[in-house]
Amino acid sequence: MKKKILGLIDGQSGNIGSIKKAVKDLIREKPYQLKVIKGNFNPNRFDKIILPGQGAFATLMFNLKKLKILNPLKQYLQNNKPYLGICVGMQILSDEGHEDQIVKGLSVIPGKIKKFSNKKLIIPHMGWNTVLISKKDPIIKNDLNEKDFYFVHSYIYENIKKENILGLTHYGKNFPSIVNKGNIYGVQFHPEKSHKNGLKLIKNFIMKS
């Protein structure tokens, strides 16, 4: 049987080492092979794509454009193919990021990325926090409800439709920690740093048919 292809985008936004390791361990003996995407690619050749990100929204968008990843990625997402965006990889699914300057996102899941507005909060929101599942979905089966995941971020998804929220987390207020539309997912936390629960989530994404 021909192996399916899982793409891991290296947007030069933080290192992809730990997510690569996690994915490699998970796809051992499974019908997937891993390909790291570092530049222009053919969206039709990929069955799943993961985009991890750290740092700034604008930097990631800029890098994707510079590396010629942006257009094929847009095409891939337009076809509603399975995607998992991590942290900034999730945030760029929105319409725009409000970080220093307003930068356009991919407009896949309507919303805006804005800074935590509560001045009393310690920022970044850094550490383990609980994700409350607000809607059932194959990537977060029941055993991942009310589990802790590792977060490190200062910006959150705002103005998002309720139907696009799969998970909520409380920090000053409830904010969307898992977003979704069709086969496209985004998580604000870092599953690759979230020990067993994080690995389960990545596994669920990879195994989802």
Next chain:
Amino acid sequence: MLKTRIIPCLDVIENKVVKGVNFKNIRVMGSAVDMANYYSSAGADELCMLDINASYQKRKTFIKTVESIAKVINIPFTVGGGVSALQDITDLLNAGADKVSINSAAVKNPSLIRKAALKHGSQCIVVAIDGKRHGRQMRVFVKGGRELTKKELVSWSKKVQSLGAGEILLTSMDTDGVQNGFDSEMLKKVTKNVNIPVIASGGVGELNHFYLGHLTKATGLLAASVFHSGKFKITKVKKYLSSKGVPVRL
């Protein structure tokens, strides 16, 4: 709810975890990779590793150790010790560290913090501060606590925040190694004046010290000897904190 982080710290020479004060009476506690692997599966919320003898010859082995550890753990990993230039930070991140801690070099050259935060993002830049009482002031020390600087602790803490540090790792040299508890007074001074996360370090000897540390508003509690010696298991500390109403990841 955000959990208070329990962070074991490995002081490392090349690939061995050691214990010793100011390079004296150094005792090897075990292999860094083995201990990192153990703590990751034993419930540590993060792991911190410092190269305490960052000489040029031994640096390569240390970087290899970072790589080996990053391959086996899946919790956040902070690495520091001997970071003096932007390239050192890039090298450690490429080796698999999630965050890099800068200490003496930040004092000597504060713009390094800004440059590092701009290049890699604030979330991975930790500024380690060694504080100690000096007359009526609390002052910043560098070079493993051997050199007094002119920097006053609180103003330096604010300064590193404004330069883009994502977190402060605060060690009190007055309480470090004494096992009489964290330096609550020093910690509170800093947590009151910054709004980035502060990790408390130096002085844990008993379970209730962790609780007192939490009361200072530090969001991470770091300890070494009580974990390495086996005096407390991480789960024991967390169960204790949880019984006192502190949110922890169990």
